[in-house]
Amino acid sequence: MVVGEAPLLPIQEWFLEKQINNLEYSYHTFALQTSELDVKKLKVAVSLLQQQHDAFRMRVVRKDGSYAMHFPPNIKEVELRILHAQEFQGQLEIGKKLAFWQSQFDIEQGPLFAVAYIHGYADGLARIWFSIHHLIVDIVSWEILIRDLQTLYNGRNLWTKSSSLRQWAHAIHNYRVSEEERAYWDIIRLQTAHISQLPMPTQPRLQHSSTLSAERTASLSDAGKILDVSVNEILLTALGSALQEIKEHSLSLVTIEGHGREQVVDQSLDTSRTMGWFTSMYPFKIPPVVDISHGLADVKKQLRQVPQNGIGYGIIYGYVKHPMPLVSFTYHGRLDHPRTDDDWVLVSDSQLRAPEDTPESSSTTDIIVFSVSGQMVINIQSRWSPANSEKLINLMENNIDKVIELASAHQEVLGTETDSMNATFAEETFTPYFEYSGTPRKGPTLFLLPPSEGGAESYFNNLVKHLPNSNLVVFNNYYLQNKSSKTFEELALFYLGHIRKFQPAGTYHLLGWSLGGTLALEIAVQLVSSHGGKIGTLAFIDTYFNMPRVIRSIGVPYSGYNIPELEAGFLTSIKLEIDHLVLFKASQMNNNYRTEGERRVFGYYDQSEFNDLDTLIERDRITLVTMDNDTHYSWVHNEHQVGEMCTLLVTFLNSRVN
Template sequence: MHCYEQEVLNGEVPLLPIQEWFFMKYSAGMHHWNQAFLIQTPILDQDRLKDSLIKLMEYHDAFKLRFKRVGDMKYLQYYDDSINIPIILPFNHLDVSSLGQSQNCEILLRNILTKWQSRFDIEKGPLWAVGYLSGFAQEKAQVWFAMHHLIVDTVSWRIICDDLRRLYDGSSNLGKKGSSYGEWSRCVQSYGTRKSMTEGVYWRNLVRNVCYFNDNLSKHSGTSANRLATNATSITLNTIQTCSLLRDCPHAYGSNINGLLLTALSYALKELTGNRINYVTLEGHGREDIGDDNMDISRTVGWFTTMYPVLLESDDDLMRSIMNIKAHLMQVPNKGIGYGTIIGYKEQDLPRVSFNYLGQFEAAPLTRAMNSGKNRRWYLTDGIVGAERAEDAFGNDVIAVNGRCMKGQIRFNITSRLNSDRTAQLANSFKSKLEDIIRDCFTTKPLIEIDYSNDFEHPFVLLNADATNILFVLPPGGGGAESYFNNIVQHLSTYKLVLFNNYYYNLKVKNLEKGLSYETLARLYIKYIKLIQSKGPYNFLGWSFGGILAFEISRQLNNAGERIDNIFMIDSYFNANKASLEIGKTHDVDMIDEINHSYLPHIENESFGLNIANMKINIVLFKASTVDKDDRLRYQLALAEYYVNSAFNCLDTLLSHKCIRVIEMHRETHLSWVSNKEEVANICNYLKSFLK
């Protein structure tokens, strides 16, 4: 069992990428860049509340964080163990009834709460303040928190709310701590090192057009990123609309709420820029699984947010746009956790449109037990919290869209450097498209039905998303999308590449692959293929296992009436039963995987077979010409030699050899071609000659 840091922490804490971003972007107004929130409570005893707050802040190490400037806009983060919470606790009290009932009372309250949080200093402190608001009707009160964003996020609000309630109700302690912020920061750095090769290709490919988008955004919006003046507006969906959007629409469209919201935003941006391809900076909570079972930050207070670019591709057809954006969101590696540490925020600008939907903050008790007695009605609530940011702390965004669901209604605040008319137009377009999505969900039949298995969380990587021609690339037996990053991807930048990960291998490492067939796998992959391209013609490429999978996918699509133009296979081994029999290793699963022994389709009388026979489908086999005797076990060497010596890798047992174009890879083995830059270039040049 991992032993988390339980003692009073001290010393330096590595900055998370989101904190580094803050220091790069917010030299102005950096001390007043807060998050403030309200906890609805019954009337509380103030002394008991103060004691509970002290225990809360002594338990959560985030309240002891400080920052020290060590260079030109460079800061060091550290735990200050000299902080004495009972002495410095910035506790305030306000009887809101003293403000009266005039129209100015809300302005007065906002000004008071702004003043309470306008004295933060990231180096000297404080970085947080607390207030108790009394004088409400119906025996209600509120606990007001303001914390510098450097030490808190919205997930932390719930943690603080729950822990404060427990302490006030008499809990002697909050249990053992989970992972500290410092432990998590070091773990994220390690993740970036491990994933820099695989995820880096995806991110670098995506961001290469962001600078052009930002320039175009400024051009079409009639503003510039340096303009300080901002305009703000908001949109609200009523309770009926909100309920439908949250409950009915995800099921009807096969998309989550974030995908639907971004679809609506994509139309608003298209109207603004005139382009169907736009980009946003998406914020995530950042508390993702990064491969370390010892990490537990479920109860850790801090700023864990991730920011990463997402491509929004809109279409004249609403359903197609929903599917496009769903596809782009699905292929984001691990919900963007690696972007900040792999790419970073210094050299590469993020899209200057930011989007953040915080989810539901329902005005409901945390547990049913709180419905009665002294525990009743502790929950996060909406209300006036004061100005959380300095007026000059808008950053580089041209447009910022931030929303949440509170009291049964979704509300978005939109702040922009556009003029007031354009800002209102953007907001109205956003709301109008949300209303279209809600209205149409009851009448529109979903484009496809997809069963997203939890075992296949990241089915594909999409590269060159703004390209027109699509090539679907299937994985080899022992790898996934990353198998192609350093070879064919480098030569096919003008094609939209859909690099699939390996569902079969994912199950195999869990010993769950038994009984799975190419036919079943193909049906799964076709669901994702249809998500990206609903109609043919289709083009496929696959290496080894991936080539056979591409063949079976093409078979099923073609038999269903879809057009297939090209099937490119790199040294795929067909008819494993025949090969095994002829080398005397019948049905040997140690020599070649079990799934290969069961694949022997009869295509002669199928539409697929007839179209191949009539040369309507281009079948290309790139074939190894030698074997590497040092890299294979004896029985695997025998199999490799068998296929090298065969004319068509036994594909001619399924269809006429006259229908197969064989391209020999000179002096290359089943595995070595990926390392031969000249051979890779030859393969890609051949692909280009057929891809339209």
């Protein structure tokens, strides 16, 4: 359990310095649609959720004239409230009840969130309603909380806690900004200090919203793939051109909000499953948009020059003492993700959004864009006149249509398939690996391949931490970024290209966890058969081999198991000369299953002595290392286990086999 104090994050400092009538009245509210649930089980799940996420216990304390985060050891848990829809005179009455619970928020004493289960609807469905103070939550956290609550309700265990909000706060305050990064932000800050005025605010903030059709949204996404730009870059280009038309010759400076969970801050930390408000902001100058085609290229180039996705600006300057551009832009991406039929669904019930005291924003105009149910929503909250706000939305939509038309023309002229362009886009914008080399590291390089549902960060706080003297290249998950690869052989080619740039020839050392082990095996085959390489170390961490055959043999359909939709090979034996072949096998069954099909597959591999690797390679060539008391996932948090694994790996890397 995290206890004690921590410095505020820059975004929290900015919030507490704003001129807000009531600091308690700023919160995220969302609802999940479910079938009728077991209330007792849901109460237990809500309690366990609070124990999992330390942010629920966070309070704000005043110290020496300033604020700090405080995590007390003992607080009263927030209880699940139960409402029956039929007991209220309409949805307005439900909203009043929810508003009352929100009014009890207190940033110093707590609570900072409320949760309710609302059932008794005519359609037989129910809602789980959350309201959480902005100080402890961001949009990324929504998905984390939804996933964790459903996992707990279904009686399954969560992963061990990821890095805490308190750890991240200390890492932010200890982050050392490079001279190049500081020089970049110094120039931007000077430009921001002389902001050219856009239309002056004329009235209280009003909200304007526009929703693109599903067809138009899909066309926009396809346009990005064809033109080799991201949706974020398209939207910024559309916004920049619109701002220019609203006021000619104005400098299109905007404040961009990002998720803020940048690995560069501290590569030993993993915040991918941590609840909190991590948001970062930075000023960005949108280049003049002469035409859409050149505008896209200029925005893409300029956006990719931003160091470390802008995380350093708030660390250097904060968001209070120096003026930020008065137009802010946030692209949240897709808020609802594809789910199975029994998953809980994020819904936007207006009756479950209680009346809010909308705080005064530091910006004149906030543009927030997201997609839900396959449709893109452009939301503008502005103090401009209604005419200027409507004009901004209309101009942005017109510019989006120009991008779609441009992409269509390109596709006709070039005859280029969208999928192939998507592969190019993904590879150019994707960070493929992290390299750990140089003093005191020495010896051969160990290449680490990622598991199916994670990237390079999966290894940062375990193997990377325990191999401080070994040269490492840790790969990100290219499949999650670009799903155009149809086979493991195709996917392996991507990694193989990077591996041979580091090491054109010689003896190679490969390691993979889960899916990464299958990739490591395929890469080893290609290195030997096509490039004349030798394999020194080939290490697998609880990889499930020959899964297509196993799934068919036990009668489980592919749809009943969560695996990448790749055609897997290795259905026959493999002849490879390998100096050191090791399988680190979990001793406990993988309990992180989502369906009955997954449970049966995991049960099979739990009973298989070599995870079916011995159907491909003679078992007397395999060094089997049992990971005592660990599952497929838990080993990453077992310091002793990881230490022993790394000791063996170092022995293999340093050995010389004749």
